[in-house]
Amino acid sequence: MCYVGKPDLPWLDLNYICIYLPIHAFSLIYAVHVKDINIHAEDIKMIKLVITKLRNVFLPQNFTKRGELEAVRCDTKSEILKRGCPVSMIIDPDSTLHKIRDKPLSVGKTPVQIQPQEIRLELRPGQPYTFDFTFKRADGYPVDLYYLMDLSYSMNDDLKNVKNLGIGLLNSLKRITGYARIGFGSFVDKTLLPFTDTNEEKLQKPCPREETECEPAFGYKHVLSLTDDGKNFEEMVSQQRISGNLDTPEGSLDAIMQAVTCVNKIGWGNSTRLLVLATDAGFHMAGDGKLAGILEPNQEACQLDDKNMYIKSNLWDYPSVGQIARKLEEQNIQPIFAVTETVADVYRELSKLIPKSEVGVLSNDSSNVVNLIVEAYNKLSSNIIVTHDNLPEDIAVTYKDCGGQKEHSDKGTCNNVNIGKEVTFSVTVKALKCIDEKTFNIGPLGFNEKLTVRVKTRCECECDNELNDKHKHCNKQGSVVCGTCSCNSGFLGQRCECSLGQKDEAALKAQCRKDNSTECEGRGDCECGVCKCHLTEAGNSYYGPHCECDDEHCEKYQNKLCGGNGDCKCGECKCKDGFEGAACHCKKSKDGCITTSGSECHGRGKCMCNQCICERGYKGPKCGSCPSCSLPCQKFGSCIECLGFGSGPFQKNCTGSCVNISHTIEEKLPKSDCRVKDHEGCWMSFTMTEQDGFDKYNVKILKTRECPEGPNVAAIVGGSLAGVALIGLLILLLIKALIYVKDLKEWKRFEKEQQRRKWADGENPLFQKATTTVANPTFTGDS
Numbered sequence: 001m002c003y004v005g006k007p008d009l010p011w012l013d014l015n016y017i018c019i020y021l022p023i024h025a026f027s028l029i030y031a032v033h034v035k036d037i038n039i040h041a042e043d044i045k046m047i048k049l050v051i052t053k054l055r056n057v058f059l060p061q062n063f064t065k066r067g068e069l070e071a072v073r074c075d076t077k078s079e080i081l082k083r084g085c086p087v088s089m090i091i092d093p094d095s096t097l098h099k100i101r102d103k104p105l106s107v108g109k110t111p112v113q114i115q116p117q118e119i120r121l122e123l124r125p126g127q128p129y130t131f132d133f134t135f136k137r138a139d140g141y142p143v144d145l146y147y148l149m150d151l152s153y154s155m156n157d158d159l160k161n162v163k164n165l166g167i168g169l170l171n172s173l174k175r176i177t178g179y180a181r182i183g184f185g186s187f188v189d190k191t192l193l194p195f196t197d198t199n200e201e202k203l204q205k206p207c208p209r210e211e212t213e214c215e216p217a218f219g220y221k222h223v224l225s226l227t228d229d230g231k232n233f234e235e236m237v238s239q240q241r242i243s244g245n246l247d248t249p250e251g252s253l254d255a256i257m258q259a260v261t262c263v264n265k266i267g268w269g270n271s272t273r274l275l276v277l278a279t280d281a282g283f284h285m286a287g288d289g290k291l292a293g294i295l296e297p298n299q300e301a302c303q304l305d306d307k308n309m310y311i312k313s314n315l316w317d318y319p320s321v322g323q324i325a326r327k328l329e330e331q332n333i334q335p336i337f338a339v340t341e342t343v344a345d346v347y348r349e350l351s352k353l354i355p356k357s358e359v360g361v362l363s364n365d366s367s368n369v370v371n372l373i374v375e376a377y378n379k380l381s382s383n384i385i386v387t388h389d390n391l392p393e394d395i396a397v398t399y400k401d402c403g404g405q406k407e408h409s410d411k412g413t414c415n416n417v418n419i420g421k422e423v424t425f426s427v428t429v430k431a432l433k434c435i436d437e438k439t440f441n442i443g444p445l446g447f448n449e450k451l452t453v454r455v456k457t458r459c460e461c462e463c464d465n466e467l468n469d470k471h472k473h474c475n476k477q478g479s480v481v482c483g484t485c486s487c488n489s490g491f492l493g494q495r496c497e498c499s500l501g502q503k504d505e506a507a508l509k510a511q512c513r514k515d516n517s518t519e520c521e522g523r524g525d526c527e528c529g530v531c532k533c534h535l536t537e538a539g540n541s542y543y544g545p546h547c548e549c550d551d552e553h554c555e556k557y558q559n560k561l562c563g564g565n566g567d568c569k570c571g572e573c574k575c576k577d578g579f580e581g582a583a584c585h586c587k588k589s590k591d592g593c594i595t596t597s598g599s600e601c602h603g604r605g606k607c608m609c610n611q612c613i614c615e616r617g618y619k620g621p622k623c624g625s626c627p628s629c630s631l632p633c634q635k636f637g638s639c640i641e642c643l644g645f646g647s648g649p650f651q652k653n654c655t656g657s658c659v660n661i662s663h664t665i666e667e668k669l670p671k672s673d674c675r676v677k678d679h680e681g682c683w684m685s686f687t688m689t690e691q692d693g694f695d696k697y698n699v700k701i702l703k704t705r706e707c708p709e710g711p712n713v714a715a716i717v718g719g720s721l722a723g724v725a726l727i728g729l730l731i732l733l734l735i736k737a738l739i740y741v742k743d744l745k746e747w748k749r750f751e752k753e754q755q756r757r758k759w760a761d762g763e764n765p766l767f768q769k770a771t772t773t774v775a776n777p778t779f780t781g782d783s
Helices: 014-033 041-058 076-082 153-160 167-174 200-204 230-238 252-261 288-292 321-330 340-355 369-382 505-510 637-645 713-756
Strands: 096-101 118-125 129-136 141-152 180-187 218-229 270-279 334-337 358-361 385-391 397-400 412-414 423-432 437-443 450-456 477-482 484-488 525-529 530-535 566-569 574-577 605-608 609-615 662-667 674-677 681-688 695-700
Touching: 096 450, 118 129, 118 423, 141 153, 141 167, 141 218, 141 252, 167 180, 167 230, 167 369, 180 230, 180 252, 200 484, 218 230, 218 252, 252 270, 252 321, 270 369, 288 477, 321 334, 321 340, 321 385, 334 340, 334 369, 340 358, 358 369, 385 397, 397 437, 412 423, 423 450, 637 662, 637 674, 637 695
Parallel strands: 118 450, 141 180, 141 270, 270 334, 334 358, 662 695
Antiparallel strands: 096 118, 129 423, 180 218, 385 412, 385 437, 397 423, 437 450, 477 484, 525 530, 566 574, 605 609, 674 681, 681 695
């Protein structure tokens, strides 16, 4: 909101208004009524001037000028003052802080360690607000300590010592604080392969030695709620037995999640909360459960049955480190990792991811556990880390350390804070945009006390105008609200100057739209059905029936409006004489395209805007060169032979076939661009110079050709005959060699058959002897 008005009038005081102004007015009225012709002109002038001045004082004028948006009312203070707005009319609210609860710091049974306890911030969006709050570490603040122990078989010796731990641990804590409680829980791992042997006998007795008294396999078990009875602690722990599993990592994070979320079961109180994890092994984390077929993520909820056993151990996956860190911070529980030397580095890395945590190294049998816990508690309680929770997305918070040196976006720190010492943290809060009232908390980790911060934004214009439905500024047809007129029914306009009459508001506004587009093209205000155009960025005015025209948005050339060669009229360039084109960037003349020979662009391009647009690889201001082109020597070889030597394939129609070549015959050439063979095998030498146009050349031909000598016929015939004879001889020798090789193979085969053959006597069945003997069958030999 801002009004132009209330000028300084040093001469316009109460005496004048109350005494002299009535006298001047009375004399004017009297003179008028009695028709006194001696009316003093200075009296009339003075009263008119005073009335005008009073009107400007008591009747504020509109801050915006015709054509300006109401948005100009909102600007930096310096700009609004520069535009003439009085300081008294500027609304520039600051962010404020109001303390709702602000009890002083105190000690006792219910100490107050943070001051203030609750505040309300009213913030301007984007404007940061910084405030301080104080923390004082109280003496005798109660401590709750929950001892969470790994009962896998390798912790057998440690369990024996822990059974006698209760009274000694309580006494050590009570020397530090007036009130302390301790509790106990145990864990091993999920009872599924590959974490635990699922053989029924092994599930009941998972210890490797038969003689060992062994607890059946389990995930997590809550044994003893927080108590101040050390003897009860020792009795309950003494009843615990060792158990076992297969792999080295344990279900530590499962156990921590249950100990943190089961607030009522554990009995966490309004105190410093410590959780001691004692183990000699690493830990399983989110994703490891998939090895056993567990796909459901950890739900971060307490799931203990009537016997205080974790019943979702084999159904939910292990929690992630991020889930553990978040739940510990939500419940203000500070973990102490009491681990053996072999896994100390693993837990030191884990501690970096969990604020307000400590790592201590256990001896082989946990005999040093009391001293370890006391030392860790002293470190944790003396290092104060301040952070926030439930922070809305639209609010940003940063902190400065108690020394005020370093600024952090997520926390403030202060080290070595002794009991009774007050430290102050600086907090900066910024609302990023307008929001409804939101609440978040700020406080030190490990302590239940919080500073509650309620934040609301100041986004409303704090106008304080008297409502008057017949305000003169609004032509007596509306009231002034936050510097603008709110018109009565039947009237509209910046000053309610427009009477709707027989038309409705929609009909009047339709007159300000061109083809159902935006009202006044978004460049003006519709007043009584007529567009009142705004100013452009350069200070000129839009114009036209619908403010569709301006003289600033025409085509540019070389970053100049209309190329500097024309005038911009309603978005189009009106070019000066001799220029054309959308941006008046083209000269109408062709002087820049004409060559010395009088041709346009050497006949290899078109003249546009007095510049040559070249074709086919030609370049240069007038298309005079073609760097990528090669001379067509071979292409015109037949023409060169015809024109220069009267031979070749074009001999009969030389002139008609070579019209694009003009030639001269030269006795010598300074250089030869081309060497081409003619049809007789002679070399022709010539130079080619391109003329205007395409494929037109001026050729200089060397008069003499380089022809090879004739062939030696005798040598050719003699060589041919000798070659034939030699080839014939070689063929004969080859045949003879093949026959010899074949005979040799046959001879060797014959010899082998002779050696294998065995000879025997026999008679020819066709042979007959020369003599024949015949016996008389009747002859008996008696004579």
